[in-house]
Amino acid sequence: MQYGVFAVVSIIVGLVLLNVIIKPILKLIKNAELVANGEQSEIKYLEDGKTKNEIDELTKAFSLMHSELNENLNEVSRQKKQIETILLHVTDGIIAFNLEGNIIHCNRAAEQLLELTDKNLSFNDIFKKLDVDINLEKVIYLENWTSTESRVSFGEKTLNLFFAPFKDENDRPGGVIIVIQDITEHVKLDMMRTEFVADVSHELKTPITSILGYADTLLEGECDEAISKKFLERISDQAKRMSILVSDLLTLSRYDSDMVVTNKTEFDLGELVKNTYDNLIFEIEKKNQKAECFVTADVPHVYADKAGIERVVTNILTNAIKYTPEGGEIKIYVGFVYNDAYIKIIDNGIGIPEEDLEKIFERFYRVDKARTREMGGTGLGLSIVKEIIERNDSRIDVKSELGKGTEVVIRIPTKHEDDKKNENK
Numbered sequence: 001m002q003y004g005v006f007a008v009v010s011i012i013v014g015l016v017l018l019n020v021i022i023k024p025i026l027k028l029i030k031n032a033e034l035v036a037n038g039e040q041s042e043i044k045y046l047e048d049g050k051t052k053n054e055i056d057e058l059t060k061a062f063s064l065m066h067s068e069l070n071e072n073l074n075e076v077s078r079q080k081k082q083i084e085t086i087l088l089h090v091t092d093g094i095i096a097f098n099l100e101g102n103i104i105h106c107n108r109a110a111e112q113l114l115e116l117t118d119k120n121l122s123f124n125d126i127f128k129k130l131d132v133d134i135n136l137e138k139v140i141y142l143e144n145w146t147s148t149e150s151r152v153s154f155g156e157k158t159l160n161l162f163f164a165p166f167k168d169e170n171d172r173p174g175g176v177i178i179v180i181q182d183i184t185e186h187v188k189l190d191m192m193r194t195e196f197v198a199d200v201s202h203e204l205k206t207p208i209t210s211i212l213g214y215a216d217t218l219l220e221g222e223c224d225e226a227i228s229k230k231f232l233e234r235i236s237d238q239a240k241r242m243s244i245l246v247s248d249l250l251t252l253s254r255y256d257s258d259m260v261v262t263n264k265t266e267f268d269l270g271e272l273v274k275n276t277y278d279n280l281i282f283e284i285e286k287k288n289q290k291a292e293c294f295v296t297a298d299v300p301h302v303y304a305d306k307a308g309i310e311r312v313v314t315n316i317l318t319n320a321i322k323y324t325p326e327g328g329e330i331k332i333y334v335g336f337v338y339n340d341a342y343i344k345i346i347d348n349g350i351g352i353p354e355e356d357l358e359k360i361f362e363r364f365y366r367v368d369k370a371r372t373r374e375m376g377g378t379g380l381g382l383s384i385v386k387e388i389i390e391r392n393d394s395r396i397d398v399k400s401e402l403g404k405g406t407e408v409v410i411r412i413p414t415k416h417e418d419d420k421k422n423e424n425k
Contacts, residue, residue, distance in 0.1 A: 094107045099173065132161070164178075164179070207241050214234055245380070266302070269309070270299050287321065304412050324347045330347045344408070350402070
């Protein structure tokens with residue numbers, strides 16, 4: 001039934017084309033031949049005007065066809081420009097190859113990701129450069145081929161490649177399109193997450209093992225009172241260490257989840273640093289260290305989260321005390337430069353190797369793991385410091401030399417952002 005309807009429609013369309021376009025064109029050709037042979041007398045369009053009307057109708061038909069063709073071409077051109085604009089600005093790389101393996105389209109992102117300087121490279125040239133064993137014919141002709149997606153390392157980048165064959169207007173294989181995604185950051189985050197879980201497990205395993213060992217010994221009941229007290233003290237120390245570790249982990253988790261509210265207010269930085277110094281004076285005296293705190297006269301109030309900044313100062317000063325030997329020196333300065341107040345803490349302690357300076361703010365990173373763990377550090381303090389500093393539009397810079405000491409400078413804005421904007425107008 002469907003084929004019969006299609007045949008009838010085809011016949012009707014053919015008749016319309018025959019009467020409206022083909023017959024007038026044939027008559028025009030015949031009349032043109034007569035004129036060319038000098039036989040104008042046989043052309044009767046001057047007598048009855050029939051041929052003239054047919055010419056007018058044919059002209060209108062061609063004019064309509066011309067107008068519709070222009071509209072279609074303009075629409076195709078517009079869509080082509082839209083697609084080109086999208087492909088130009090999309091962050092994923094896109095390369096299209098024909099059946100011969102030659103590039104027929106390559107956007108800017110693909111050129112940058114694959115570092116292409118020559119667009120005349122073939123499919124095999126490019127994937128040989130990427131060290132990927134892949135066959136163009138398999139991608140195009142085997143729809144269920146399992147390797148239509150591939151992950152490769154290229155320099156310092158990790159790329160994900162998606163291969164999708166496309167067909168021409170006759171529904172025959174026309175080539176293959178490759179979408180290239182830069183997943184370097186995703187891979188790094190996955191590695192960091194894996195390392196973080198491993199570090200947490202290790203950090204918790206050590207005190208738990210210690211607690212279980214002492215507890216089992218006590219349960220055996222073969223220890224005198226002095227040894228029992230000593231074991232209980234160690235159990236308490238390890239439990240406190242675990243409590244601090246879990247607390248720090250929860251703090252970082254809240255920062256990662258953006259659950260920490262930063263309450264910025266104006267406050268006196270010099271007063272905060274002096275109070276922190278006074279709170280730690282017992283630790284300083286216990287190690288017989290010489291510590292001094294200097295506050296410049298005219299330091300304007302800073303605009304930041306007071307509790308957060310207090311935690312930062314406490315952490316940095318505690319580290320200075322912890323890693324400065326007995327009898328060492330610690331100096332604290334509070335001053336003002338441009339629109340920032342600063343805190344400078346200088347010690348003559350053990351220092352940090354130059355190659356470790358860039359890593360000290362990483363989670364669980366320790367310059368001397370054994371010594372840090374012995375002193376009760378969790379390896380998370382400076383990570384928390386970094387989070388607080390960034391959320392308060394502040395900066396922290398560390399200079400250090402192994403065996404000669406460390407200098408930490410913290411810069412905190414003294415003006416509200418609205419005040420800065422008004423000042424710049």
